[in-house]
């Protein structure tokens with residue numbers, strides 16, 4: 006605790022806080038231009054200059070921690086002059102194009118120029134011709150850039166791509182792609198979000214609307230389980246639109262939250278339909294006669310409640326693979342840990358200084374986790390150990406140690422981890438004997454994880470204080486998921502690791518907490534709800550009855566943070582919904598959100614009405630979105646059992662993983678996101694599978710024949726190829742993510 | 754009248770006098786007498802004679818609308834026109850959307866997009882004349898003097914909603930090139946001797 010004064014008022018700072026943090030907390034205004042809460046200070050604008058009594062000159066509030074007893078002056082005539090002069094400098098040669106600039110109305114430069122009353126330019130610099138750059142989804146206009154460095158900071162410190170660099174050269178300075186001619190990055194678009202001026206703009210949005218005509222709909226992203234907060238910006242769809250509206254862009258509260266490119270650019274997956282009474286009658290009949298409903302986890306908790314009610318009323322079964330896997334994992338985990346929910350969330354991950362990640366290709370599975378991890382690595386110097394059969398080039402800036410294990414041996418890997426991480430603890434006798442019984446030689450040999458690697462890992466973590474173990478969906482879908490879950494819980498119980506599980510789809514966790522799910526026996530007479538079936542009710546093309554897509558619904562989802570997050574209607578939908586079908590079958594509720602307050606409290610939900618849920622970050626960064634699930638204690642009694650014989654995967658193995666920015670059938674139909682569904686493999690995979698670059702192959706996947714073009718990828722190693730599944734419909738992924746397949750060449 | 758006199762509010766000695774108004778007749782017969790006296794006064798025939806005289810002279814001043822139309826004043830606010838720049842003929846509208854925003858009856862709607870030169874262009878622009886109240890705000894706010902009110906005041910339509918499109922309002926290209934677009938003195942107009950008045954600005958070297 007540091008006691009000091011701002012403008013004579015006594016205030017206190019925590020360790021690590023700067024003057025601006027304290028000032029903002031105390032509602033004392035200090036102008037800034039380059040400050041952004043979630044990165045280290047850029048310290049490029051000097052607008053935050055303040056005086057310290059008794060000290061000559063100015064100090065920067067954004068990167069100076071206060072010292073005991075000082076008195077900081079935030080407002081004086083000298084400061085005013087200094088700041089006005091800075092604004093004058095910014096305005097030198099700045100194009101007079103607010104009239105057309107997309108940033109106009111929400112531009113920091115515009116606001117501050119008016120605030121400091123800079124009405125004219127008293128001197129000039131020789132202007133340079135500056136080319137507007139088109140970087141795919143992003144356009145960059147160097148003449149608008151004020152070189153605040155926010156974009157480079159966020160790209161490096163939060164995203165982890167480190168794709169942008171500053172080229173210094175006086176009035177010729179600009180932002181350039183790092184070590185490359187064109188921007189080659191994961192296109193999260195966060196640089197667009199943080200840019201205080203109109204220099205970086207979404208190329209799709211540019212010049213299509215003005216900031217003041219867009220109405221903002223606070224919502225939750227539906228593409229992955231990170232459940233990021235976003236705002237849909239909606240306007241009439243154009244002069245010819247006859248009253249129809251469309252989403253123009255997605256924005257986020259970049260000060261405290263981060264979005265990936267799928268959330269930012271993949272927003273136009275809405276469905277449109279009119280009330281088709283015939284199809285509706287058929288749907289009601291199909292559901293009433295169905296044996297089961299198969300559905301994907303891209304639904305709200307409320308829709309899940311309706312499905313549960315239908316299950317109870319009509320006695321049908323509910324099929325949902327990924328949520329069932331989640332249930333198996335969490336139940337087994339809880340039987341050892343005694344708590345229903347895993348312990349960590351993205352905030353604890355951000356604050357960790359030691360991270361182990363097993364069984365996920367995180368950069369594309371859940372970018373939110375990746376960003377939290379990058380932040381931890383940059384800001385706390387976190388050591389990140391990534392364990393997976395495949396290396397990921399996207400994590401090369403973040404990961405400190407890559408541990409490769411053999412495909413399918415996750416159970417062995419977790420057993421080895423348990424042995425390594427649990428030391429000198431009061432284990433019960435049964436647990437101790439389990440640990441002792443582990444055959445390290447066998448496990449090491451089969452998993453291919455060496456003793457030295459585990460030792461290195463341990464050494465890295467020696468000085469770490471806050472540790473997180475991240476468990477990915479490879480494990481959730483593993484045959485031995487239950488025993489792995491028990492091992493995970495054991496590690497959590499007897500080491501200082503917290504556990505974070507990455508649910509595989511947007512609302513897998515929510516769905517898994519609401520109702521028991523059945524084993525999908527692929528029987529006939531199944532109604533598909535946003536999934537395959539004999540009668541399909543879906544927001545995707547080719548449905549027998551069209552229902553609203555996720556951005557046309559209100560309801561809640563449960564994110565990886567175990568937070569119940571509300572989402573709102575961005576675009577209207579004229580047709581029928583699941584609730585209409587339920588009403589026709591005698592499960593009554595006026596609105597779908599009537600179910601919000603009825604969510605099962607035994608799973609940690611609270612009896613809160615939908616309309617009472619907030620959905621924003623406060624000025625001071627407090628996350629007020631929805632609520633966090635209550636802790637639920639459950640009966641213990643589970644013990645890890647003997648590790649089963651570890652499987653071997655030989656031949657041509659593929660790994661179901663989507664390319665950057667693609668997640669599912671909804672992202673697949675958005676116009677901005679690239680639809681790259683090629684099969685990517687390394688040269689050694691090509692040799693093993695006897696495929697050549699550009700060759701088309703077919704193979705059977707999840708019961709259906711898939712055709713893919715094989716592409717050689719230099720950045721990949723090993724003999725496993727990456728197989729995208731996003732364009733194959735929803736909830737089709739077969740159980741374990743690695744598979745041996747038989748390729749059929751297409752005759753040329 | 755001098756300003757002094759004009760400002761003098763003292764009405765007691767400035768030649769004002771009260772009009773002598775007869776008392777209102779009380780009795781029925783008095784009322785009758787007054788009606789008769791007023792009816793048969795000669796003034797009636799004076800008026801009739803003027804009409805008769807003009808009729809015989811055939812010097813008629815009635816405008817034969819719609820065959821004949823009077824010119825309207827330069828500041829008249831009728832259907833909008835979209836201007837081009839003199840000489841270059843470039844469309845003046847930059848698509849800033851201010852007219853759309855300020856429009857009090859919400860009758861302007863426009864679509865803009867980015868063109869191949871990375872510039873903002875207006876792809877659609879309509880005004881619903883059925884709702885426009887011809888207040889002139891749009892012309893007032895326009896930073897480019899692009900939208901102005903023209904003299905076309907005929908708006909009859911079979912439909913309540915009656916639109917005019919960008920192309921209908923846009924000044925024909927050759928008119929702009931030939932300098933045939935009228936400019937009027939006053940706010941927003943090109944000032945006289947513009948060429949001499951342009952100085953090197955900080956952005957010119």
Ligand code: SF4
Pocket residue numbers: 099100101102103104106107108109110112113114115149202203204
């Ligand atoms: S960046 Fe800001 S100040 Fe510059 S033209 Fe755009 S709106 Fe105006």
Ligand code: SF4
Pocket residue numbers: 156159160164166167168169188190191192193194195196197
């Ligand atoms: S889009 Fe994202 S990854 Fe690409 S440069 Fe911008 S911040 Fe970096």
Ligand code: SF4
Pocket residue numbers: 149150151152153154155156157180196199200201202204205
């Ligand atoms: S592009 Fe934007 S965020 Fe990046 S340095 Fe320029 S003004 Fe700052």
Ligand code: SF4
Pocket residue numbers: 855856857858859860861880884885886887888889890891892
């Ligand atoms: S004249 Fe007034 S009502 Fe008509 S378009 Fe312009 S601003 Fe709107």
Ligand code: SF4
Pocket residue numbers: 845846847848849850851852853891894895896897898899900
């Ligand atoms: S205010 Fe003028 S320049 Fe702006 S959009 Fe309207 S007509 Fe065009």
Ligand code: FES
Pocket residue numbers: 036037038039040047048049050051052053054065066067068
């Ligand atoms: S905010 Fe401190 S230097 Fe920019």
